[in-house]
Amino acid sequence: MENEAMGGHVMVPVERLSLELPNGEIVVGYDKDVSALQEEISALRSRQRHLDRRRREALDKLIDLKGSIRVFCRVRPLVQTNNLKTKSPVTVEQEKIAVKSVGIKKEFSVDRVFDQESTQEDVFQEVKPILRSALDGHNVCILAYGQTGTGKTYTMEGTDGKLGIVPRAIQELFSLASEDSSSPYSFSISMLEVYLGSLRDLLAQRQPLFRPMECSTSCNLSILATKSGAVEVEGLTDVSIPDLKKANQWYCRGRRARSTSWTNVNDASSRSHCLTRITIRRHGATEEVSKLWLIDLGGSERLLKTGASGLTMDEGKAINLSLSALGDVIAALRRKRSHVPYRNSKLTQILSDSLGKEHPLYQFGSFSFPETL
């Protein structure tokens, strides 16, 4: 039976309710059953709306209680280039991590520590609730930061067969949206790179050349703020993603366009901040738009350690400057300062409508030892 949903009521064309008996007689007599069904459907719809509202309120309360900023730490396992004989100086508890070596001990308290055995799935389970928040209309950020080579890209992008947060989050959004019959959603994707203080569109049809001095269009995009306070990057490609397959195709294309180069500590080091933005449109009586930012920050490195020189050194300096601006913004938000210095870097300007009291932020800090000491 084909139903047409209109404002919470289900319209059933009456002619479809007639039944032709084998003797040719036409019976039209289901009106009563249908109207009972219609009432039931409308009661269920209203119950679903009520539960939806309650769920949103509960999630908002949780954000209020726990704070909108949550910090996680992931410890990267030793990789082949490390001295495998080194005894691990890391002691991990659920919400605490201590790093000890040559008489120095540092302790960090976080919302949760993921030890070296943690899987991509373990990490993703922690992220799931925030995706519901994004679908509910909040602008949300998930970002990974840490020193070069400590596993930021692994955590965000992952590898084939060990998918990271971004591909899993995209998949989860489609799955949550398909389960939610109260309102239809549509998604679009943009990807950009903050490279040497310029913005580069990673999904542009014609990719600008690799180095900034050779950049033409799609490089050095400007950031605009609308009257309502929303932030937009002028001319940034935003492609509609009707299904998961298309979403993954565009995401892979953006990843390929990222700037990477070799450093002493990572042979495919990301030399920029890579921002993936999923715009979520919830189509109802009024259209609600929210943004999910998934960010793989460039390595917070000690320039000498990475063996950087020339352009690679400039890239490192630019990364450090904008990370320090981001750190200042997050510190001001944590301390509930009246002035938040969003304007000090392109990275913080872009995120200024998505970092704040009512916008959940999940930070994944990663490190490997002994670099941390």
Ligand SMILES: Nc1ncnc2c1ncn2[C@@H]1O[C@H](COP(=O)(O)OP(=O)(O)OP(=O)(O)O)[C@@H](O)[C@H]1O
């Ligand atoms: N949890 C992990 N399990 C297994 N391998 C990991 C893990 N984290 C990182 N690695 C591996 O360590 C290497 C460096 O990781 P990755 O490139 O993600 O570091 P990064 O922090 O993004 O570095 P950069 O800032 O230079 O881009 C990669 O080969 C990656 O596959």
